[in-house]
Amino acid sequence: xxxxxxxxxxxxxxxxxxxxxxxxxxxxxxxxxxxxxxxxxxxxxxxxxxxxxxxxxxxxxxxxxxxxxxxxxxxxxxxxxxxxxxxxxxxxxxxxxxxxxxxxxxxxxxxxxxxxxxxxxxxxxxxxxxxxxxxxxxxxxxxxxxxxxxxxxxxxxxxxxxxxxxxxxxxxxxxxxxxxxxxxxxxxxxxxxxxxxxxxxxxxxx
Numbered sequence: 001x002x003x004x005x006x007x008x009x010x011x012x013x014x015x016x017x018x019x020x021x022x023x024x025x026x027x028x029x030x031x032x033x034x035x036x037x038x039x040x041x042x043x044x045x046x047x048x049x050x051x052x053x054x055x056x057x058x059x060x061x062x063x064x065x066x067x068x069x070x071x072x073x074x075x076x077x078x079x080x081x082x083x084x085x086x087x088x089x090x091x092x093x094x095x096x097x098x099x100x101x102x103x104x105x106x107x108x109x110x111x112x113x114x115x116x117x118x119x120x121x122x123x124x125x126x127x128x129x130x131x132x133x134x135x136x137x138x139x140x141x142x143x144x145x146x147x148x149x150x151x152x153x154x155x156x157x158x159x160x161x162x163x164x165x166x167x168x169x170x171x172x173x174x175x176x177x178x179x180x181x182x183x184x185x186x187x188x189x190x191x192x193x194x195x196x197x198x199x200x201x202x203x204x205x206x
Contacts, residue, residue: 001026002039004047007058008134009035015055016047065133072109072130073138077101078151081144083123087161092119093144098128102140120144123161125154 001023008014009030012021018039021030030036037043047054079101082090095114102109115129115137126142145151150160 003030003036004039004043005036006047006054007035010134015058016051062133062135065136068108068132069136069138072102072107072132072140074140075102075105075107076141076143076155077105078143078145078148080147080151081123083146085164087123089121089123089144092121093126093142094119098140098142101142107140123150123154 002018002020003026005013005015005017005019013019026036026038031038037047077098079093079097081093084090095111095116098114098116099109099111109130109132113131115131120126120142123144123146126144127139128142129137129139131137143151143154145154145160153160153163
């Protein structure tokens, strides 16, 4: 289906561009959200008649978004969640969670402005794009951790999961005896003398 774009759409085009898209994308996204018109003769004339007004209104919205961006861009929000020892969350962080966290930090955005391809499902410092306008986007950081202390470490650049893995590896190395042949159990702490051992064997045979 061919459509006329009423605003800039990423990877498609700018206002007034006539582009060809899949029917489902047009019907389910572009048309109902008033981001485009079907590219028929009547809509082409309608667009050209109103083009100046459409572009002026877009410029006003872009200007407002640029002002709002100053209070959002670069913000870091902290979300404390339960997670396993491997860092996988028991649940996930959604766009709504990010909206609420930003609002608590004094930055107001809407759920539709949070560009989250998939929910966040692991602890760590995640960069999330906020599209305040089709031509204005900023980035915020979402610090997901199991405790405020862990969040502070991540904020300082510490890879908490790598640190935990190193501790586990060190503990394993301490318990491992590299001089021991595979399949041979370690010698008992108090093996006794050879004579005592022989007596033990004789007693068992008796």
